[in-house]
Amino acid sequence: MKSLVRCRILPWRRHFSTTARRRVTRSIEELPDRVKASYVQRPSNTLLSLHWPSPPRNILITKKKRTPGITESLIEYSTHLSTTYPSINIILDPDSAAEIHEQLSFPVYTWQKPSGNASPQYLPDKTDLVCTLGGDGTILRASSLFAHSATVPPVLSFAMGTIGFLGEWKFKEYKRAFREVYMSGAADTYAKLEFPDHQPSIPLTSPDDPLDKPLSYADIRGKAMGSNRTARILLRNRLKVGVFSPTGQRIDALPAGDTYALNEVIVHRGSSPHLKIIDVFIGGRFLTEGVADGMIISSPTGSTAYSLSSGGSIVHPLVPSLLLTPICPRSLSFRPLVLPAEIPITLRFGDKNRGHEVEVSIDGKRISDGIGPGMEVRVLGEDVKNEAGEWCGGVPSIVRGVDGLEDREDDHWVGGLNALLKFNYPFGDQDGNP
Incomplete structure (x- = not known):
């Protein structure tokens, strides 16, 4: 009789198991522990730089509820992450997981709904990065999931709602935005990455788009942003x-x-x-x-x-x-x-x-x-720095830079505020009609 050999499945290879494990939801308890990012003060301004000690693996995606168009965007976005970044695990809230998991060819992770005002169990210990698809309310709902945690993962927000005070990125930019965040400040660590032996049999969303192709070791070395081109963090108290x-x-x-x-x-x-x-x-x-x-x-x-x-x-x-x-x-x-x-x-x-x-x-x-x-x-x-002087509190919001204004990186807030509140905006119609 042949002896049975028990193989240990590494966490970052869970997406490449048998077909039977697809189209299912799994508990976040099974995921590897959270990769905690660090934040470094930028010398020229008050924004911070995002640095990963190792690549983020567990990505929580939240969306605006009861909006079919955003649901389709969620499917597109999660499929892109799973195919292009083979080590990534997708986390969805229980309602979203139940809504779309059968339309995905890879497993998603979720949690049991807590009672009362309690936070979801295991979520603060398992989430590396939060991505939001919606308006300001979606960002607030994502933040409330960590309402009893002293530290919140970085938040990458895509403005797809009616109010846009907090949203930073347009959804059409999601490939570039996520690539910049994923590569931020960890060139040496990323050079030591080991990738799965085979790629998933999932069709690419855009075969001709270089940002859709699965990453390899050569891709990592060529696209690491380096210490001077990190993602920008606005720490919200x-x-x-x-x-x-x-x-x-x-x-x-x-x-x-x-x-x-x-x-x-x-x-x-x-x-x-x-x-x-x-x-x-x-x-x-x-x-x-x-x-x-x-x-x-x-x-x-x-x-x-x-x-x-x-x-x-x-x-x-x-x-x-x-x-x-x-x-x-x-x-x-x-x-x-x-x-x-x-x-x-x-x-x-x-x-x-x-x-x-x-x-x-x-x-x-x-x-x-x-x-x-x-x-x-x-x-x-809240305290946003610990006794060692490390940035640890607040909600780290990933903001976009302003082209040609590297020394004025807070201009995104000033310009955004003016655009939303219409300061000094003339009365009447935009075309000049009374």
Whole structure:
């Protein structure tokens, strides 16, 4: 009798198994551990450089829901990654995986839906890079998947929605954009790559496009960007949020530890017809008794969202700050404030309220239980550097460069803001008609 030889399948070869393993969804628990990128300060400006210690393998792709055109783009994009980068594993949220996995000729990975406001298990430990197909809401939803993780993988966003404050790339650029990210800052490491012995039997999306051809060792050596041509990172600071009982105990309805918010924390009256009385404390000192529909505490990234609609200032995402904006305050003298990120803000639900509760939303997600009299919402800007001086916090957003403006790499935000808000835009039709 012939002896059976048990072979160990290496993680990066899982895409090249038998046909029976295709058109299936698998658990992210099976994936190799996350490859953590590092970020290096660029000498000429405030953006950071992306450096991979080894090639990214586990790519999470999120998309705008209920949009057939974006679903087709997701299939095209994931197929391109699987055929061109043979070591890559595609991670999709459970709904997207169920929707498209039968249309793919390779397995995809997903997770069990968590209960309540908990983050998906294993996702922060397995995801190397996040790609989003949609608008700002899609980016916020992707960020919320890491709401209880101190570190977030780099985010490559393709603007395919109605609002584009956060989106950076057009989808038609996805091949070049991903190639630049994949090659960023790891020439020496990539030279030691070992590729599978055979390529997948999947037709190329565009046989004549060089960016569609599977990478080989020669391709890696020829296309590594080098230390001076790395992908650019705009590090977006988040908020650390905690909800506490009158006795100072963390509310059990929330997962253990702080929740991180990319955009904002909102304390609002919800369906109640009455104004709410909210005591505001800055750095532990009482500021005012605010009577309003609610209060917004936003990050610089969130300054162009609900806070802007409520009269708040627009703050550059590189300014470490917290924004406190009242929603329809009774007193016209209560104006929006911009505070240093290291100064904590506390919102306490006062005892004088006619309603019994206020509602709390974190990046658009409502906390299951409202907060009653004496309960507090405490907000502080997160630390984006550790004791060793390494960049570790925030949401690392991959931004595109500006052609011919290498020394003005933050111009993408200025130009994008003007294009979206139409500063000094003339009244009437674009063609000059009244």
